[in-house]
Amino acid sequence: MITQTAIQSFTGSKPATIKAILERYQTRLDDHNSKHELNPYDNRKPGRKINDEIDLAVIVPDGTSLV
Numbered sequence: 001m002i003t004q005t006a007i008q009s010f011t012g013s014k015p016a017t018i019k020a021i022l023e024r025y026q027t028r029l030d031d032h033n034s035k036h037e038l039n040p041y042d043n044r045k046p047g048r049k050i051n052d053e054i055d056l057a058v059i060v061p062d063g064t065s066l067v
Contacts, residue, residue: 001033001038001039001040001042001043002029002032002033002038003040003043004018004019004022005043006043006050007022009050009051010050010051010054010056011056
């Protein structure tokens with residue numbers, strides 16, 4: 001599930017900064033999470049760590065634009 005905590009673990013950004021940005025995209029995030037039937041407990045499941053599944057350096061190599 002895309003959450004403030006998940007994004008903070010990737011970026012190391014301040015929670016307040018992430019919160020402000022996520023507020024602008026809340027509808028899209030809710031749609032994404034609903035589409036994939038995700039809930040906050042999915043991020044707590046043992047075994048797979050989000051940082052092991054998604055590598056932001058590969059997705060956004062220059063830090064500003066998507067590949």
